[in-house]
Amino acid sequence: MSQEVISNVICTVCGCSCDHLQVTIDNDKIVKVKNACAMSSGKMLGYRNERTTQPMMKKGTTLKPTTYERAIDVTAKTIIKSSSPLFYGWSLTSNEAIAIGVDLAEETGGFFDNTTSTCHGPTILGVHEIGESSCTLGEIRHRADLVIYWGSNPVHAHPLHMSRYTVMSKGRFRKSRSDRKLIVVDVRKTDTAKLADVFIQLEPNNDYELMVALRAAVRGDEIEQETVAGVSIDKIEELAEMLINCEFGALFFGLGLTMSAGKSKNIEAALSLVTELNSKTKFVIMPMRGHFNVNGANNVTTWLTGYPYAVDFTQGFPRYNPGETSAVDLLARGECDSALIVASDPISNFPYQAAKHLTSIPLITIDPHITPTTMCSNIILPSAHVGIETTGSTYRMDGVVLETRKLVDPPKGVKTDVEILSALLKRVKSLTR
Amino acid sequence: MKKIQVTLLSGRSLSQGREKEQGKLSESYFKSVACCEINGEDIKEIGLDYGENVRISTKYGTVVVKTTAPKQTLERGIIFVPYGLWVAQVSGSETDGTGMPSYKGISSTLESAKKEKVLTVDQLIKKSFSRKKSKKL
Numbered sequence: 085m086s087q088e089v090i091s092n093v094i095c096t097v098c099g100c101s102c103d104h105l106q107v108t109i110d111n112d113k114i115v116k117v118k119n120a121c122a123m124s125s126g127k128m129l130g131y132r133n134e135r136t137t138q139p140m141m142k143k144g145t146t147l148k149p150t151t152y153e154r155a156i157d158v159t160a161k162t163i164i165k166s167s168s169p170l171f172y173g174w175s176l177t178s179n180e181a182i183a184i185g186v187d188l189a190e191e192t193g194g195f196f197d198n199t200t201s202t203c204h205g206p207t208i209l210g211v212h213e214i215g216e217s218s219c220t221l222g223e224i225r226h227r228a229d230l231v232i233y234w235g236s237n238p239v240h241a242h243p244l245h246m247s248r249y250t251v252m253s254k255g256r257f258r259k260s261r262s263d264r265k266l267i268v269v270d271v272r273k274t275d276t277a278k279l280a281d282v283f284i285q286l287e288p289n290n291d292y293e294l295m296v297a298l299r300a301a302v303r304g305d306e307i308e309q310e311t312v313a314g315v316s317i318d319k320i321e322e323l324a325e326m327l328i329n330c331e332f333g334a335l336f337f338g339l340g341l342t343m344s345a346g347k348s349k350n351i352e353a354a355l356s357l358v359t360e361l362n363s364k365t366k367f368v369i370m371p372m373r374g375h376f377n378v379n380g381a382n383n384v385t386t387w388l389t390g391y392p393y394a395v396d397f398t399q400g401f402p403r404y405n406p407g408e409t410s411a412v413d414l415l416a417r418g419e420c421d422s423a424l425i426v427a428s429d430p431i432s433n434f435p436y437q438a439a440k441h442l443t444s445i446p447l448i449t450i451d452p453h454i455t456p457t458t459m460c461s462n463i464i465l466p467s468a469h470v471g472i473e474t475t476g477s478t479y480r481m482d483g484v485v486l487e488t489r490k491l492v493d494p495p496k497g498v499k500t501d502v503e504i505l506s507a508l509l510k511r512v513k514s515l516t517r
Numbered sequence: 518m519k520k521i522q523v524t525l526l527s528g529r530s531l532s533q534g535r536e537k538e539q540g541k542l543s544e545s546y547f548k549s550v551a552c553c554e555i556n557g558e559d560i561k562e563i564g565l566d567y568g569e570n571v572r573i574s575t576k577y578g579t580v581v582v583k584t585t586a587p588k589q590t591l592e593r594g595i596i597f598v599p600y601g602l603w604v605a606q607v608s609g610s611e612t613d614g615t616g617m618p619s620y621k622g623i624s625s626t627l628e629s630a631k632k633e634k635v636l637t638v639d640q641l642i643k644k645s646f647s648r649k650k651s652k653k654l
């Protein structure tokens with residue numbers, strides 16, 4: 085068979101959702117990827133490694149092959165029997181699959197949480213309090229003359245962010261790197277920091293202090309201290325001057341801000357800083373979302389329940405109280421009595437105590453790959469890769485919706501998340517209604 | 518044996534991001550996450566060379582990983598461990614009411630683990646998560 089080249093393929097790794105990949109397919113296999121970053125080509129060329137291809141179910145202590153039908157039936161009965169099943173993951177699947185997941189949680193009276201609760205949860209809490217001024221990445225590309233990355237290292241975590249959307253991109257009004265200033269604020273001199281015009285190194289866990297001092301400086305207040313967070317007041321004032329004097333500024337922030345001490349308070353401080361700056365110039369702020377559709381998980385859950393993550397259906401209506409109804413808290417308190425994990429690997433990512441509880445309750449995982457979570461599961465349902473083996477829509481980090489494509493067939497017999505979840509929902513309904 | 522106090526940062530690294538796509542059981546993924554970047558002075562202080570194993574302990578747990586030279590500049594007193602199963606063993610589940618556990622800025626103790634092995638995914642899962650008996654579904 086001859087090779088087929090597909091252009092404008094959307095990458096399904098990080099929240100940048102780059103849509104300019106060129107993929108060569110030979111004999112229903114991806115053999116070449118152009119325009120991709122290392123993470124993306126890793127996935128595009130490695131998607132066939134370590135796959136789950138056969139539904140499995142634990143008998144005694146070993147996993148034995150089974151059928152989708154049987155596995156779905158047992159899964160349905162397990163979650164119906166539970167008093168508070170947890171439905172977790174969702175950031176590496178399509179909006180369509182997430183929507184069915186929400187239905188399933190509502191139907192069975194469980195908790196519905198996505199990986200936001202362990203990445204940008206604090207961001208969302210901050211936005212609830214202050215609100216945010218945002219825009220699309222396209223607008224930043226064309227207009228921004230000053231870009232800040234705070235607690236974010238795009239060279240490693242979002243490798244094409246700078247070249248496609250910010251300082252290294254060619255926009256209509258900002259043509260090149262020399263038309264834009266890059267400021268990096270971090271606790272260490274990262275590879276992104278090395279490219280910065282101004283690098284501000286702060287002491288770990290002092291983001292809040294620095295953010296507040298910077299806001300004071302922007303407002304023109306006097307700061308009665310020599311240093312804040314290890315940064316001299318002169319430097320802070322100089323930085324404030326730069327921010328005020330730009331025409332269009334964009335502040336991107338990452339987990340360095342959401343995960344260090346202060347968490348949602350850091351984000352509130354960042355949002356307030358941007359509000360302050362908007363009284364003097366134009367400024368926008370945006371979280372650097374990690375997994376390709378974590379933003380979709382928030383959006384879909386919001387249009388269906390009113391809340392972006394950590395939704396509690398145990399009382400028959402949606403409730404939301406992150407810190408109480410979020411996955412890590414629930415598990416650390418030993419609360420859920422079964423869990424369905426979709427496209428996520430919490431055993432690798434959750435703190436030990438939370439992961440430990442997951443492995444002591446019936447654990448069912450829908451995932452394309454063998455992961456520590458599937459290895460600890462009682463039931464494994466293999467699934468197809470969204471954006472490679474099946475279509476599905478996704479939200480880019482700035483909220484633009486993109487429709488991903490199917491490029492090749494999934495491994496023989498393997499179903500999509502949408503197929504598996506619909507069958508499961510149908511089975512649950514037939515057993516409960 | 519000398520122990521030192523450090524602050525543990527965890528985060529994404531390009532190699533972790535790339536290798537995780539190769540599969541979480543792959544040798545390259547193991548190498549990219551079961552490691553710890555340490556400043557040159559700090560590693561000297563605990564009597565190790567890069568490539569030898571170190572034990573990281575926090576109030577939440579303890580884990581052995583391999584030391585590597587910092588890929589990005591790292592100050593004294595700070596260590597960096599990429600996201601993954603290994604760092605999860607020493608992370609805490611308190612979320613301060615936000616839902617978000619602490620993965621950055623955890624105070625930790627470092628000591629030489631020259632004679633100990635870094636556990637593989639399989640071994641680590643067995644050690645940390647082995648179920649007594651699979652619950653009947």
Ligand code: SF4
Pocket residue numbers: 095096097098099100101102119120121122123124242243244245
């Ligand atoms: S930057 Fe992100 S979206 Fe773009 S190609 Fe790389 S992994 Fe994919």
